[in-house]
Amino acid sequence: MAATVKYDEVETGQQIPPADYPVRRVNLVMYAGASGDFNPIHWNERFAKTVGLPDVIAHGMFTMAQGGRFVTDWAGDPGAIVDYGVRFSSMVVVPDDEQGAIITVSGVVEEKLEDNRVVVALTARSGDSRVLSKARAVVQLA
Amino acid sequence: MALNRDFVGRASAPSAPYEVSRVKIKEFATAIGDNNPIYRDREAAQAAGHPDVVAPPTFPIVFSLAGGTILADPELGLNFAMVVHGEQRFEYQRPIHAGDELVSVSTVTDIRSVGRNELITVKSDVTTVDGEPVCTTYNTIVERGGAG
Numbered sequence: 001m002a003a004t005v006k007y008d009e010v011e012t013g014q015q016i017p018p019a020d021y022p023v024r025r026v027n028l029v030m031y032a033g034a035s036g037d038f039n040p041i042h043w044n045e046r047f048a049k050t051v052g053l054p055d056v057i058a059h060g061m062f063t064m065a066q067g068g069r070f071v072t073d074w075a076g077d078p079g080a081i082v083d084y085g086v087r088f089s090s091m092v093v094v095p096d097d098e099q100g101a102i103i104t105v106s107g108v109v110e111e112k113l114e115d116n117r118v119v120v121a122l123t124a125r126s127g128d129s130r131v132l133s134k135a136r137a138v139v140q141l142a
Numbered sequence: 143m144a145l146n147r148d149f150v151g152r153a154s155a156p157s158a159p160y161e162v163s164r165v166k167i168k169e170f171a172t173a174i175g176d177n178n179p180i181y182r183d184r185e186a187a188q189a190a191g192h193p194d195v196v197a198p199p200t201f202p203i204v205f206s207l208a209g210g211t212i213l214a215d216p217e218l219g220l221n222f223a224m225v226v227h228g229e230q231r232f233e234y235q236r237p238i239h240a241g242d243e244l245v246s247v248s249t250v251t252d253i254r255s256v257g258r259n260e261l262i263t264v265k266s267d268v269t270t271v272d273g274e275p276v277c278t279t280y281n282t283i284v285e286r287g288g289a290g
Contacts, residue, residue: 002189002190002191021175027173027175030172030173031173031174033169033173034166034169034170034172034173034174034204035170035173035203035204036204037203039222039225041226051223051224052286057226059227060226060227060230061200061203061227061230062174064200064230065174065176065198065199065200066174066175068174068198068199068200069174069175069176069178069198071199072176072178072198072199073178076190077180077190077191078178078180078181078196078197078198078199078237079180079190079191079192079196079236079237081199081234082233082234083231083232083233083234084199084200084231084232085229085230085231085232085280086229086230086231087228087229088226088227088228088229088230091226134229137199
């Protein structure tokens with residue numbers, strides 16, 4: 001597929017500039033509808049608190065999607081991702097206000113593989129927490 | 143409650159075919175806040191070498207949770223109210239695009255305790271209705287306090 005980043009122009013250790021992705025309650029409602037995950041911990045504060053959570057939390061998959069977006073925006077083509085995995089290491093707490101929360105994603109080219117593929121290691125933070133760990137994407141470059 | 147270890151190795155029946163539509167891809171892309179034209183505009187997708195609009199990398203979560211039928215089995219003992227997502231991985235044999243008709247077969251590959259939590263991993267093999275491999279997903283969910 002047509003990644004716009006060229007393998008030969010990428011160095012191991014190269015940083016990909018961070019990006020901020022805001023998340024408000026409305027985004028979680030939209031994500032619930034689009035994904036089919038209607039777990040009330042993602043939209044119902046009363047329910048979230050009864051199961052011991054501090055507040056409504058974002059779907060892990062919403063956070064993972066922001067990491068995916070970060071990589072596809074860099075690579076230039078969503079079809080360039082051949083493998084993408086994360087561990088959800090902390091919750092993204094989304095308060096019921098206009099600001100909501102912010103997920104900040106950054107990346108580094110961790111390794112160059114054969115066949116014009118690279119491993120991108122991602123860091124995702126929200127507030128003081130690292131919300132993804134072991135976040136890696138294998139990307140097919142041009 | 144501890145999860146029933148007898149479920150390790152258990153596989154779901156193949157899911158009913160899931161038809162990937164342009165409308166659903168656009169809805170999903172909008173929900174994740176991604177304005178990439180390759181998710182919306184067939185010509186932009188074709189210019190990037192795809193037959194039609196492609197799905198975002200995490201889109202398979204929409205249909206690959208056929209494992210849900212296993213997870214919902216009362217014999218497993220999973221308390222959904224205490225579930226959070228632990229890990230997720232997608233291996234793509236090729237991008238998913240509008241027009242694909244996809245079938246998932248899900249298998250419980252692991253159940254383990256970590257501290258007071260129970261972790262269960264479900265692998266889903268996603269193919270076209272003609273049997274072409276498209277992607278493999280690995281979904282680990284955490285039942286908080288399940289092992290307590």
